[in-house]
Amino acid sequence: MSISRYLGLTLNTEYDLRPEERPEIARLPIFSDMDETLRDSIFSASLLQAFPRQLVLFEVGQRADFLHILVDGLVELFTSNGDRDTSMVIVTPGHSFILAAAITDMPYLMAARTLSTSRILLVPAPLLRDTIEQDGALNRATMHELAWDYREMVRALTDMKLRQSTERLANHLLLQSRRLGGADCFQLRGEKRLLASLLGMTPENLSRAFGALAQHGIRVDGLTISITDRKAMEGFARPDPFFD
């Protein structure tokens, strides 16, 4: 199911940004410091859409007509080669996606699908490009987001090339924990098969890797992860101070 077909069927989920929704979206990092007038003109030209889960938003190769900003929900960016595909990035609320394609007016290199019901702000790419040139704060925010995305890819590629799968999993779990303020117990968001794909391994192997981490201070119950021995985990994962 492609977005264009979807749009044709259910236009009711698409509407201009309502006045009462603007403050919430204006607080997103990419817009928070910019000129209010320009921000309003962006908002007036943008659409906020609600999408059901498991909907493919766009495919590789399409022209990037809109910058996408995830307001609510969860989105997966993925690539494919022949009959295989792999998850590249999980986009969390408050972040834009496919910024690089929208900026350069080039085709998407990754496809996107919703993982859960999601609300997405669609900003026309030409308007974004114009406004970026007029507003220093938006410019800076965009550049930073792009640079951040780049660094995330460098991290992922290094991870893939230099670590083996169980180490990648261990570091991923430590990173999740840190993002939650160092929580020792947290839930995986999304299915395990998704995590496997993100980490570049098969679901079978992920399952075995979780098993192996039991000896290094991890306990798993369904989607609930508990770090029972953080020292042991860090000893095994050897997180890089700059990356992880």
Added chain:
Amino acid sequence: MSISRYLGLTLNTEYDLRPEERPEIARLPIFSDMDETLRDSIFSASLLQAFPRQLVLFEVGQRADFLHILVDGLVELFTSNGDRDTSMVIVTPGHSFILAAAITDMPYLMAARTLSTSRILLVPAPLLRDTIEQDGALNRATMHELAWDYREMVRALTDMKLRQSTERLANHLLLQSRRLGGADCFQLRGEKRLLASLLGMTPENLSRAFGALAQHGIRVDGLTISITDRKAMEGFARPDPFFD
């Protein structure tokens, strides 16, 4: 041998940009469309340095004080984890490197070393950031370069996750050929061990992969590659129309 130590020893290779060198550098894509006055002020504050081969320019974690622009030569960006390291990008003349770190004023995520004698323009990062805000053309060029770098990383990560090593090699060779205008015969730049690292494999395996490609239309003699049967090669490599 670190750059700081190197700088201390051989200051004679470092000098302000000479007037006669400016036109050559002004033609680089990142500077070509910007305001001349601002460009001159950047040049006046920048250093052009010559480095011998195999010199580590900076390590992971250092603060990005300068944007680096490779004028002549060849530079490798690499990352490491524990005692292993891997080549991430080969920078060719005319391109900047570690743009993301310089823009965001964050530590380098990759280290850099020269592969051959190189001349590098060092632009102070704060000045770059300031000038970007004043000059739309420089801004656009920077953004595009950053976006391009990002897309290259997406490509590399997809390659790593979805293809096996011989396929990666095959696609790399086809891409090299295409960049040379479709030449059927060309030279590898740099050692094979470097290519192996870039493709995420061992030198031994690269050697075997070259052997395997003999059956798919490739002939190798030292660093010289000949594509003897492009159809067979493309059939084996299955290049992606958007990526490769």
Added chain:
DNA sequence: GAGATGATTTGATCTGGGTCAAATCGTGAG
């Protein structure tokens, strides 16, 4: 609640590619 569909786990096996070692090739120093 029963059945069906899909996710996860577990087990057995296979294989791409890494490791180790030795031979060979190339190249720069003298």
Added chain:
DNA sequence: CTCACGATTTGACCCAGATCAAATCATCTC
């Protein structure tokens, strides 16, 4: 030209992780 050192190749072997198959487990539908 010769030597020495490093790069590349080749061969033997090993291992992480993929694949295939079957068993559980979860969830959703009716």
